[in-house]
Amino acid sequence: MELDERKMKILQAIVKNYLETGEPVGSRTISKYTDLNLSSATIRNEMADLEEQGYILQPHTSAGRIPSDKGYRLYVDEMMRERETLLDSKEKQLDDMKDFLIEKVDRVETLLQNMVKVLANNTNYATMISTPQFQNNRVKFIQLSSVEEDQVLCVLVLEGNIIKNKIIKVEESLNNEAILKLNILLNSTLNGLTLDEINLSMISRMTGQAGEQGTLVRNVLDAIAEAIHSENNMEIYTSGATNILKYPELSDSEKATRLIGTLEEKKLLTSLISDSNGEDDGRGIQIYIGDETPVQSMKDCSVVTATYELEDGLRGTIGVIGPKRMDYEKVVETLKTVKDQLDDVYKKIT
Amino acid sequence: MELDERKMKILQAIVKNYLETGEPVGSRTISKYTDLNLSSATIRNEMADLEEQGYILQPHTSAGRIPSDKGYRLYVDEMMRERETLLDSKEKQLDDMKDFLIEKVDRVETLLQNMVKVLANNTNYATMISTPQFQNNRVKFIQLSSVEEDQVLCVLVLEGNIIKNKIIKVEESLNNEAILKLNILLNSTLNGLTLDEINLSMISRMTGQAGEQGTLVRNVLDAIAEAIHSENNMEIYTSGATNILKYPELSDSEKATRLIGTLEEKKLLTSLISDSNGEDDGRGIQIYIGDETPVQSMKDCSVVTATYELEDGLRGTIGVIGPKRMDYEKVVETLKTVKDQLDDVYKKIT
């Protein structure tokens, strides 16, 4: 099953060439392209082998070969060299970007929205980014305040300065003293806890202690649970959906509709969000080629995702969606840089 | 410049037919289609006149005619009958929708997001909706709380239960008493005011009264100003962007990219938001045909917008973007219903 060195080189040449041109590549091209100094006939023989082994395929007889998913996979795993040379200029470019991003940014959301746009412009693929998850972040501060007769405002601050709030209806207005008491109760009990740590016995104890205001406490806790619960919170921003249309193999009406539709219906993207199952390269990068994708509607694409991590355990996912023949090297490199630098930018703006 | 009745009828027939088929319509079709009982030759003569007057045009010689922007405009202004007959079923349909929407909706944002999706599915065009504006809403409640040594949380509640918050850095930690005082000062001064009413002299007086905490008050006021300022607040949700691809006249790569890109880059849509300049039909409906649009990139489309109004003076815009040959009647009818009912749904969920 292993490929000898020559076959590897030929496969690599095929993939590289196809990434560049998007056209099936023939034996003659390879014969000239590589330093192997082999005639096209020899290449043809090797190609026949490679096809038999499933690394490349022919769109039709008498066409050149294109990489199969398996071929891309081998390329990505074994042959892709990191572009150290490019790294410097990329660093610089991203430094510029940082300045650009910081300007006028004062909320994480805005930062991420800008980031995802920059990434889309940079790569010419579609991009997505999820707001950080914070299930495991701890409660820092809770406050109830009476806003109107029958309305209580509940504000919740989590580690990482995530603020959630909700207006809760109450039957009868509360006096200041009652509210003060409740605040003390809530803070002393819940501060420093994560959602997972707020369990049933705790809840019943608190509702007990709250006496008359038992139902209110209950409502507050519900509000917290709801506020903190992942699916209500994770937002996904996308950008560059129209980049899809730049690639003929994706731009026919049916595929484009499916893809752009998926990007629009952000919920469908959640399965791309860092399930952090093993398959990454040790630096939080994951590559899904074709059918490997967890999002069915993207089976004609490749998806590259990276997990970024801000301080305070805030963690999210950033991803690039493009044709299978995307420039994996560049994308991976860019994502790594983005991921590394996101933290910096974030620190500067907070 | 006025058209006689017969020409009107012919134009109307052309537009209607073109809306249905999307194909240029010829004289023979009209001759049979209308109850005018005129031969195709006569129709041809009239068509020649209509073309000369700019109401219709020929894609090429030996093709039928299609309406020009001017033709559409006349149709929309003068010929479009409201479909009273359909109204009943539409009402019902929207009632169903209401139930669907209320389920699990507990924030206005979610309501609007669902609404815009339903609208897109219903019409088969692209849709947009803006979150309500609240420049003129009054301050209901302000509260500062010390969250950490150097961080103060500022919560602002406006009429309509719009909540804004921001964490403000301070030099030195504030004791409870100081915060209490500030809260009283802020509330007593600002409650019941709109942003416009918070003027310079008021600010300087307050910073004076705040003594040591002058800068903090300044920061709080800045935060309010920023929170309340329109461009930071208005969000626009879109849906059904891919519906664009259903219409051949818009689905070529270039146009589609431009349009979907515009929908993605929501900021570009702000000029569609209820500048409420006169040109509406008295019920908050506006129709932009082709070049009439304030958004340059949509000059190949028509856009229909409606202003909706929730209670408490919350007001936003909902819009439909489609090909010029969109079904204006249906769209206008649907928008009217949505606009009327949005308020109801909103009341139910709050």
Next chain:
DNA sequence: GTTAGCACTCCATTAAAATGAGTGCTAACA
């Protein structure tokens, strides 16, 4: 003023032909 008739235009569709990139296979070569 209306209509029938006719020549003309031009797009769209189909069919046929030319092109050419690329293959697989065979036989000769080192």
Next chain:
DNA sequence: TGTTAGCACTCATTTTAATGGAGTGCTAAC
């Protein structure tokens, strides 16, 4: 035994030509 030149063959793409038909404009007659 691995490599290469040569050649016949395949098949998507492009080009060209032919055909059909929807629709018009104009003229002459009603």
